[in-house]
Amino acid sequence: MTKRFFAMVKPLALSIAAIAFFALAQGEAKADEVFVAGNTAGCFGAACAPGASATFLGLTYSNSTFSGTTANGVRGLGGNPNPGANVNNLGSFTLSTAPNTYTGQSFTLLVTFTAPQGIIGSNTATFTALLTGTVRAADDGGVIIDFNNTPQTFTFNDTTCGATTVPGQQTTCGAGSFTFSVNDIAIDPGQSASLTGQITAAQQTTIPEPATLLLLGTGLSGIAASVRRRRKAAGK
Incomplete structure (x- = not known):
């Protein structure tokens, strides 16, 4: 009787372990990206x-938008400057x-994060970071803006969002954190330069995807049915 019991339980244990390993592997593939x-x-x-644009004595700032997924926990925010149509940087100066x-003179930069949502410390779907830089003249007639470059850490917990694989529409699901920092900038006379920064140390614990949960449920149901058949056959 004991041998028969273990004969039925062993395949069950192996099957559950295999499904669990697959589910963990699926989650691990996305675990560190935000x-x-x-x-x-x-x-x-x-x-x-702060507004979409600002000018002081011939120095003009134009705002920007950014979006993208980190790679190995890092994403640079440094797209080419194109005043009026900046993208994937923190704006540009002309x-x-x-x-x-x-x-x-001082310059204030307001960065509003619309994703990931659920940033801890925010009462809404967005979170803002306010940074101040000091403007000073360069020896060649240009301008340097010196920011506080200390990274700021943000944590988030969004368990209600809907994940998608459509490029440009991804939404981070789960809990995690990332750091954000901005770089100093130098602008030459008659030129434009993009204000750059970076996302680093990004990590998250993902929610299992529906397909993974379906596979897990289907697999366990199949295993249970198999055990019932074995018991029925053993009772004959």
């Missing part, structure tokens, strides 16, 4: 209100050729 999206705004001066004094 989809991040958002937009920026900026302004010059103390206590200013400097006129006329000489001006910029030293002592």
Whole structure:
């Protein structure tokens, strides 16, 4: 009787282990990647209100949008500058050729994250990061904006979103974190330059996909039916 019991249980245990391994493998393939999206705004001066564009003495800022999935937990935000149509950077600056004094002026950058949703500390579907840079003149007539480059860490927990594989429409599902930082920028006279930054240390614990859950449920149902058949056959 004991041998017969173990003969029935052994295939069951092996099958459950195989299905569990497959499910974990599916989750592990996406475990460290995070989809991040958002937009920026900026302004010059103390206590200013960030907007889509801002100008101070021939130095103009144009806002941007960004989106994409990290690779190995990292994603650069540094698309080419194209004032008025920036994409995948933190905006761009254009400097006129006329000489001006910029030293002592401040610039405020507002970064709004629209994905991942569920960022902890936010009462809405978005979360904002406010950074301030100091504007100073360069020796060649250009301008340098010196930002606080310390990375900011964001954690999120979004278990209600709908995942999709459509490029550009991915939504991060699950819990995780990422860090965000912005780089200093130098603009030459008569030129434009993009404001860059990076997402690093991105990680998440994904929710099993519907297909994986269906496979797991189907597999367990099949195993249960197999055990019932074995018991029936053994009782004859």
